[in-house]
Amino acid sequence: MILFILYLAFVSILTVQMSVSILAAIFGDQAVSFMEHTYTKNAESGFDRFLNIVFYLLYGFPHHFYKKFMIKYPRIKARIIYFIWMLGFVLFVFILGVSVTLMVEPYTYYL
Numbered sequence: 032m033i034l035f036i037l038y039l040a041f042v043s044i045l046t047v048q049m050s051v052s053i054l055a056a057i058f059g060d061q062a063v064s065f066m067e068h069t070y071t072k073n074a075e076s077g078f079d080r081f082l083n084i085v086f087y088l089l090y091g092f093p094h095h096f097y098k099k100f101m102i103k104y105p106r107i108k109a110r111i112i113y114f115i116w117m118l119g120f121v122l123f124v125f126i127l128g129v130s131v132t133l134m135v136e137p138y139t140y141y142l
Contacts, residue, residue: 034135055097
């Protein structure tokens with residue numbers, strides 16, 4: 032049962048990150064700007080720190096790689112590299128989701 036709950040949490044987080052990476056590939060800076068609205072700089076309260084943890088759980092990989100590519104390469108080249116990265120990330124999440132589903136499926140029979 033615990034394994035199934037961990038599986039659902041893991042797949043949910045990866046699915047959100049995959050969806051956000053697709054949105055960042057399509058909309059570019061507008062999607063990244065939307066992501067950054069949930070991040071609190073100089074977090075002092077516990078709630079602000081919690082929001083920053085949620086930011087990294089939901090937007091961490093796409094935001095990091097989009098910013099990294101935009102700083103390192105010219106705009107058009109960075110968008111192309113990010114799109115290729117996004118395709119690889121989607122493929123990775125799909126393969127990981129299928130493999131984890133096959134691993135967890137025997138345990139869900141008893142639920």
